[in-house]
Amino acid sequence: MLSIIQLDKIDKSFRGNLLFEQASASFESGRIYGIIGHNGAGKSVLFKMICGFIKPDRGLIHIDPKYRAKRSSFPRNFGVIIDRPGYIPGRSGFDNLKKLADIQRIITDKEITDVMQRVGLDPESKQKVKHYSLGMKQKLALAQAIMENQEVLLLDEPFNGLDQASVSNIRDMMLEYKKVGKTILLTSHNKEDIDLLSDHVYQINQRKLDQLY
Numbered sequence: 001m002l003s004i005i006q007l008d009k010i011d012k013s014f015r016g017n018l019l020f021e022q023a024s025a026s027f028e029s030g031r032i033y034g035i036i037g038h039n040g041a042g043k044s045v046l047f048k049m050i051c052g053f054i055k056p057d058r059g060l061i062h063i064d065p066k067y068r069a070k071r072s073s074f075p076r077n078f079g080v081i082i083d084r085p086g087y088i089p090g091r092s093g094f095d096n097l098k099k100l101a102d103i104q105r106i107i108t109d110k111e112i113t114d115v116m117q118r119v120g121l122d123p124e125s126k127q128k129v130k131h132y133s134l135g136m137k138q139k140l141a142l143a144q145a146i147m148e149n150q151e152v153l154l155l156d157e158p159f160n161g162l163d164q165a166s167v168s169n170i171r172d173m174m175l176e177y178k179k180v181g182k183t184i185l186l187t188s189h190n191k192e193d194i195d196l197l198s199d200h201v202y203q204i205n206q207r208k209l210d211q212l213y
């Protein structure tokens with residue numbers, strides 16, 4: 001099996017608060033992984049370490065060379081939702097995505113429009129992002145994570161603030177993505193999301209990553 005992300009005996013603490021101690025885990029291609037654990041257990045920190053935003057104190061995070069970027073610790077072809085990204089509050093959703101798309105220049109305006117529709121946002125809307133509702137902001141974050149057809153998605157609480165129809169839409173999208181071979185790591189406090197979507201589940205328990213299945 002192809003392991004695209006591997007954590008090998010990771011230690012991580014913040015000012016004496018030990019979050020991970022000799023934690024190991026392995027994530028294979030084409031699967032959906034649920035990551036669960038109580039508030040403050042370290043789920044978001046785990047995602048930040050995988051993305052290279054923060055470093056473990058000890059241990060190794062191995063990323064498949066195929067996804068390693070030349071000039072950045074952020075892996076290539078990864079799409080992520082972790083915390084709120086830095087949007088330009090006074091601009092529309094489309095303008096914000098366009099700004100982000102201009103960094104890599106691999107997608108067209110049409111593709112931005114399509115992805116907005118896919119997550120349930122109106123691409124024509126001139127509404128400023130600062131006036132977006134919680135659910136709309138969440139959809140924009142999702143759009144940003146998937147718009148470049150990223151192969152590996154790290155989605156930290158992707159269903160936060162979404163209404164029932166949107167939850168169902170985004171669940172379907174994730175299952176479609178799995179069918180085409182994408183890899184998804186997601187966190188959720190909703191057991192139904194985890195049960196329905198995950199092929200495998202890791203629980204943060206006593207500073208380790210316990211694989212439940």
Ligand SMILES: Nc1ncnc2c1ncn2[C@@H]1O[C@H](COP(=O)(O)OP(=O)(O)OP(=O)(O)O)[C@@H](O)[C@H]1O
Pocket residue numbers: 014017019037038039040041042043044045046
């Ligand atoms: N940059 C940081 N500096 C100091 N402490 C931090 C930092 N980032 C996270 N922490 C602490 O690490 C712990 C784990 O945080 P994390 O955000 O990963 O939890 P979580 O499992 O995602 O929780 P939730 O379910 O609430 O999202 C918390 O106690 C948090 O305060």
Ligand SMILES: [Mg+2]
Pocket residue numbers: 043044045156
């Ligand atoms: Mg979190």
